[in-house]
Amino acid sequence: MSDVANLINHVQNAYARCIDSGNLEGWPEFFEENCIYKITTADNYAQGLEAGIIFANSRGMLLDRVASLREANIYERHVYRHFLGQPWIVSEDASEARSETSFFVARIMRDGTTDVYATGRYIDVYRLNGGSPKLRERIVVCDSSRFDTLLALPL
C-alpha cells in the first residue's frame, strides 16, 4: 500500500472510531475549514442531482450539526458501528489525494435492535497537509435511497 493510502486509512479509522465512540465534537476536526460534506443517494449522485440528506460547505456547518444534535434535536439514543473498506486512491499529487472507500454502518438502538443502517462509499478529496490529511470534500453516497426513521449521527 502506498504511503498516501496508509495515511488515509489511518485517518479514516480515526474518523470511524470518533463517531462510533460518541465523540461527535471531534468529528468536524477531520475536515478543512473550507470543506464540503454531503450525504446523498446513489440515484441522486448518478443523475447529477445536487441536493443531499445533509449538505455543508464549511466546517462551521459541521459544528452546527453537532451542536444541534446535542442541544436541539430529539431522537432515540443510538450508536453506529462503521466498517470501512480499504481506500482506493483515485489520484494523488504532492498536496492532495482523491480516494473512494466503501462503508457499512450498523445502527444499534437503545433497546438493542441492530440493523444495517447504511452502506455506500465515501468519495473524498483529502488535503495531505504534510502527513496530516484532512477532508476538503466528503460525499457520502448511500447505496439505498431509503432511510429508516431518521438520520441523526453523521456517516
Next chain:
Amino acid sequence: MLDQVARTAQETRSHVWPSDGVSRVPFWIFQDRDIYAAEQQRIFRGPSWNYLCLAVEVKNIGDFVTTFVGDTPVIVTRDTDGELYAFENRCAHRGALIALESRGNTKDFTCVYHAWSYDRQGNLKGVAFKDGIKGKGGMPASFCMEQHNPRKLRLAEAFGIVFGSFSNDVPPLEEHLGEEIYSRIGRVMGGRTPVVLGRYTQALPNNWKLYMENVKDSYHASILHLFFTTFELNRLSQTGGIIVDPTGGHHISFSAIDTEAANNNEYAEQNIRSDSEFKLADPSLLQSFKEFPDNVTLQILSTFPTFILQQIQNAIAVRQIVPRSTDRTDLYWTLLGFAEDTPEQRLIRLKQANLVGPAGYISMEDGCVGGFVQRGIAGAGGEQAVIEMGGAGTESSESRVTEASVRGFWKAYRAQMGL
C-alpha cells in the same frame, strides 16, 4: 384499575367511532388491518385526488414514472399526443408489475412474466402466443384484449403537480381542492419551471395517518422542533394561522415575519426549552432570499389524503405519503428548485434543505414521533387520543395553538370511510 382495562377491551376493534365529533380519535384506527384495507378501497381507490408526480418528471413523449396511490402501484406516462396517462402497474394477466424501474422512457410496456404488452395509455396490445403454436394452444377465440386492461386513472394537474383518481365521482381537482388551497399551490409553483434537486425516501415506523396528523399539527411545531424556536425561525406568536377547507381534508399552516412580536415572553412562561444560548457557527444556513411578494416564510399545505407541499423559507419540497401496512409508511421526498434560480439562490436552497428530510434540523423529529405513538398505543386499541386544543371545531384560525386542522383530517376521513 381493572375496570379501566375491562372497559377498553370491550371497545377495542368495535369499529364504531367513540363519539359524534373529531376531538377524540380511537387508537384502533392506527392498528387494525381491516381498517387499513378499507382505507385502500374507500379513500385511495375511492373519490379522492392523489399526488402522482410532477409534470416536469414526465416532460417528454415516452417518459414514465412509477408511483403509488395508497399502496396500489401506478404508472404515469406521456404519450405521442402529449397527454399524460396513468394506469395500474399490474399486468391484466397474472398481476405482475408491468414496469419495474422508478422512471424512464419507453415506447410501450411489456410484462416480463409472459410478455403481455401495453401501449402508453395502458391498453393491452399484445399477448405472447395468443394464437398458439402450429394451431395448438393459445387463447380461446372469445378472448378480447380490449376487455383486459389494468385499471386507468383520471388525471388532473395543478400548477405542474399531477394528481390521479380511480374515481369518476370525485369533482374536478380545482373544485375539489377549493380556491383557498388551489391558489396557494399556485403561490409556490405557479409561473415558473420546477427543477428536481434531489429525492429520498424516509421509512416511517408508523401508520400513515400519524404522519398526516403530524403535518397538520401546528401545535407541536415550535415545541417538538427546538431548532425552529431556538433560531426564531418560527414562533406561535409570529403572525400566521391555519386554513382548513370546508371538507376538513385540506389545510395550510403558515407564518409570516412580524417584528413586533419578537419581544414577547410567552415561551419563557410556558417553560419550554426555546431560549438557549445556542448560536450558529455558520449562520449562512438561515440566510434566505425573497422569493414571494408576501412575507410568508412558511407554508405547509396538505391535501387529503396524502400530499404535502412545503415552503420553509426557500426550501421547497413535495412529500408523498405511501402506506405500506398498519404500522409502516414510506415518505417520498422530492426537493425542488426552479429553472429561474440564480446560482446563489440554488446554493441557498441546498443549504436550507438541511432543515428537512430524515436528517432535517426541523423535521428529523417527525420521523420518529409517529413511531413513539405507534409503540405507545400498543396495548390501548380501545383508548382515544385527545385532540381538543382550540376546541372541537375544524375552522380556519389566526392562532396556530390549535388542533383544528388535525380534527379537519378526521372529519374528512370519517366522511370518506363511513365511520
